[in-house]
Amino acid sequence: MKSVYLKSEMIESYDSFPFNLPVVKRMEELVFHPNVTYIVGENGMGKSTLLEGIAIELGFNPEGGTKNFNFSSFDSHANLDRYLRIVKGAFRPDDSFFFRAETFYNLASNIEEMDSSPGRGSRIIDSFGGKSLHQQSHGESFFAAFINRFQGRGLYILDEPEASLSPLRQLSMLARIHDLVNQESQFIIATHSPIMMAYPDAKILQLTDVGMKETKLEDTDHFTVMKQFFEDRDRLFHHLFT
Numbered sequence: 001m002k003s004v005y006l007k008s009e010m011i012e013s014y015d016s017f018p019f020n021l022p023v024v025k026r027m028e029e030l031v032f033h034p035n036v037t038y039i040v041g042e043n044g045m046g047k048s049t050l051l052e053g054i055a056i057e058l059g060f061n062p063e064g065g066t067k068n069f070n071f072s073s074f075d076s077h078a079n080l081d082r083y084l085r086i087v088k089g090a091f092r093p094d095d096s097f098f099f100r101a102e103t104f105y106n107l108a109s110n111i112e113e114m115d116s117s118p119g120r121g122s123r124i125i126d127s128f129g130g131k132s133l134h135q136q137s138h139g140e141s142f143f144a145a146f147i148n149r150f151q152g153r154g155l156y157i158l159d160e161p162e163a164s165l166s167p168l169r170q171l172s173m174l175a176r177i178h179d180l181v182n183q184e185s186q187f188i189i190a191t192h193s194p195i196m197m198a199y200p201d202a203k204i205l206q207l208t209d210v211g212m213k214e215t216k217l218e219d220t221d222h223f224t225v226m227k228q229f230f231e232d233r234d235r236l237f238h239h240l241f242t
Helices: 047-058 101-116 124-128 138-147 167-181 220-239
Strands: 002-005 030-033 036-041 084-085 093-101 154-159 186-190 203-208 211-215
Touching: 002 211, 036 047, 047 084, 047 093, 047 186, 093 101, 093 138, 101 124, 101 138, 124 138, 138 167, 167 186
Parallel strands: 036 186, 036 203, 093 154, 154 186
Antiparallel strands: 002 030, 002 084, 203 211
């Protein structure tokens, strides 16, 4: 993907969700890095809503997976996708995946259901490493998808992939991202983790209550808070607890 625009001429009012989100109200052109783009910001700023809209407009299932997944545990997605125009480059990905931490359990359940259906061919779980995702910890099942399912030359949209990963696993995830970038892959990632957003030469877009701005890791709110915590947590606790 090169960029995404908002079809503002189609929006009748910005008073209701998701159009009342600052990122939508002030959205013009969102230009992606050819390798890794991070979308960061506080809770409620619209990171997941924006990623969801982009993913659905590209043809992904709202709860995640490849474009071949078609299941719904609870229909709660916003309709932002109808108002987005995506500009694609000349390169067509051979692989693609929409990863959502909050609905990955539902994805794992859907894989179990499809693999247990009679008359199916090869098992879907084999492309995730062959072991039931429900028989692994959340972190292990997440990492099984990253390591086994992501094939390279792909477009990967990840919503909070760090949710069940230890700091060490997050570093391993950066190594995996680097491997896949070297295989001509592109990542769009929403995250709260300063470790995850530290990939070199990536583009970081921070969502705030006044819209979106490009920034660097050291200037994100996430990095600043963690830096304060580790360098002078006694002072931070003093302000928190008094």
